[in-house]
Amino acid sequence: MRIAVIGGGAAGLAAADELLRLGHQVLLFERAPVVGGQLRTVAIADTRLECFYHHLFTSDTLMAQLIQELGLSQKLRWVASRVGFFTDGRIWDFVTPLDLLRFRPLPLVDRLRLGLVSLYLQRQSDWRRYEDGTAQEWLKRWAGENAYQVVWGPLLTGKFGSAAPEIGMTWFHWKMRLRFGSRRGMGREHLGYLEGSFAQVWEALAQRVAAAGGRIYTQAQVEGIQAEEGRVTGISLRLPEGPLGRQAVEEGLAQPAAGDLLFPADRVIATIPSTVFLRLAPELPEQYVRLLTGTRYQAVMCLILVLRHPLSHIYWLNISDRSIPFVAVIEQTNLMGPQHYGGKHVVYLSNYIARDASLYQMADQEVLEAYLPHLARINPAFRRDWIEEWHLFREDAAQPIITTGYSRRIPSLETPVKGLYLANNTQVYPEDRGQNYSLRIGRQVARLAVGHGDEA
Ligand SMILES: Cc1cc2nc3c(=O)[nH]c(=O)nc-3n(C[C@H](O)[C@H](O)[C@H](O)COP(=O)(O)OP(=O)(O)OC[C@H]3O[C@@H](n4cnc5c(N)ncnc54)[C@H](O)[C@@H]3O)c2cc1C
Incomplete structure (x- = not known):
């Protein structure tokens, strides 16, 4: 079968890899210039860092296996993490009993x-x-x-x-x-990190997909999912002018149609947020639409600071003091030492937030200005001239809001349109979203789509 996969994040790449392993033809479409989705990176001090903090728990066994399969195990470090609380004007260590x-x-x-x-x-x-x-x-x-x-x-x-x-x-x-x-006995939590960033895993998987004959189209934003008589027939998109689109037409994979390109497919697997899926999908029964709209998302914004000095000794600092406009300070260089970042200290200031909140809408510089005065409360020695570089990243569909009775409201991977499948973080349950579960759900949906039937 020819299968179109929408989205080149962890779930889409996992699905593509599994489909190829099962002997199918795969076309993967990613709207960004690179694959990785929420695991995209920024270049910092001669290395790369996730735009949003990432680590593994010891229970993330599928990830550990994949890292091994891809020959990256020598870069995987398990580190005792330091967790703390900032409350009553000071940091409290919160690691051991x-x-x-x-x-x-x-x-x-x-x-x-x-x-x-x-x-x-x-x-x-x-x-x-x-x-x-x-x-x-x-x-x-x-x-x-x-x-x-x-x-x-x-x-x-x-x-x-x-x-x-x-x-x-x-x-x-x-x-x-x-x-x-993730704790060892009564001791400290151990977290996993891949030296040089987790993006390497997903890029290596993309290479494996390409080597097995899968087509990966980047800068390829899918605009619609086509169906006829209740059955999916393909996807449409606008590829940037250039050889990719022309080549797809020459190879018989796509047909030009009124400024768009149509890619016929026997199955379509969407690994995009439910909100985006709703815009692209053909008409869906009301009951399924209710399930899709039933899960709301929190957005996230992460401000990355590259500093001359450490901010604290804690990796994961929960901010309980709600007069501070961010909820966690994640000091990456307290997990992977500053030697991995050219001797600099790297900190994320993280905030989960509603998409329409005024802070989320602010210009990047305004966000920086709103946050900075609060850093001296965490470390009184902090001065603005410690900052060598900063970056701000936003993600709309970062965290599904998981309410009571959720198992009864999860949209099925198989949609009511024949041949059309959906796999995203809202369907990960009871675990919380994570790379490990994106990998699992990507493989599951692939097997389901081609009738391998052991998806449960
Ligand atoms: C702040 C934050 C912290 C996190 N921390 C951790 C952690 O510590 N450990 C961990 O394991 N996981 C963590 N995660 C979760 C992990 O990043 C996700 O589980 C995983 O990346 C989700 O992968 P996905 O493929 O489901 O979705 P995505 O990564 O969102 O991929 C979807 C892809 O679809 C593309 N797309 C969207 N619309 C279209 C379209 N119309 N056409 C084509 N392409 C389209 C997007 O560009 C994107 O690349 C974190 C996530 C966030 C946001």
Whole structure:
């Protein structure tokens, strides 16, 4: 079969690779100039860095296998991470049970309760029992109002904004399981990072796809998905003027049609956000549209600072103080030392945010100006002239908002249009979005599309 894959992020590349392995013809369309999607990178100090922070948990076994298959294992580092909280005007280490005992923003009894609840959640494997309650209700009930106000509440609000009270407990439970699962015994969490960036994995996979005969068209924004009598027939797009489009026509892969190019296909797999899919898809039954529109997304903006000096000793600093306009400070060089970045210190200031929020709409320079005064609260020695370079990146469909009863509202991978499939982060559950699960869902949808039938 000839299969068109829309999107050259992790899921699209995984699907293309699997389809080729199963003996099908693949045409992959990516609107950006390069593949990688949310794993795109920026050049920093003679190396590359993800535009949005990335690491692996020890449970990301599919990723570890893929990295090995692609011959990149020697670059994979597992590092003890340092997590902290910024609250009450200072940084609190939040790594070991001892750190929790020293966490004075909470009364001792609440610290103990928080520790016991975290331990309990980590050991529960049945996520279904948490499906119908919110994280807020559950945490307030079992960890207590204080722990919620000081620790979990600010984190949930930081990630989901005004939707925080709606977040399902299943989402929270799995997040805890994964994070604690990445600890070695009672010790520190270990996180994985690929020296030189994870983009290398996805570029190597793209090379494998091309070597197996798959066509990857970049700067190729799909404008529509065609169907006739309820069955998909192909996709249409506007390729930039140039040899790619002409070649596709010469090879009989595409036909010019009123300024567009039509690529006929037996199957179409879309790995784009549901919001984009809705614009491209042929008419879909109302019930499926309701499922697609039922999951909202939080956008993300990450400001990357390249500094002369370290900001703190923490890799992942949760900002509980909501008077600070970002929710986490992720100091990459506290995971991979500054020696990997030409001796510089690299920091992400991260913010999950609604797309229509005024901060998200601000010009880049304005965002920088809004953030900078707060850095001296985290490190009083910080001065503006520490900054050697900065970059700001935004992603609209960064984090699906996972509410209660979510398993009953996930759009199926197989859409009601025959031959048309959808695989994106909103269908990853009960785990949270991540490269490992994009890889899994990309392979699943590929097998489903060609009738391999073991997609469950
Ligand atoms: C801030 C942030 C932090 C993260 N941290 C981690 C982490 O620590 N660890 C981890 O494992 N994962 C992390 N992730 C998640 C991980 O990046 C994603 O799970 C993964 O990249 C999603 O891949 P995807 O292929 O599903 O989607 P995407 O990467 O979004 O790929 C979709 C692709 O479709 C393309 N596209 C869209 N519309 C069209 C069109 N009309 N025509 C053609 N192409 C189109 C886009 O350009 C894009 O390349 C993070 C994500 C974010 C945003």
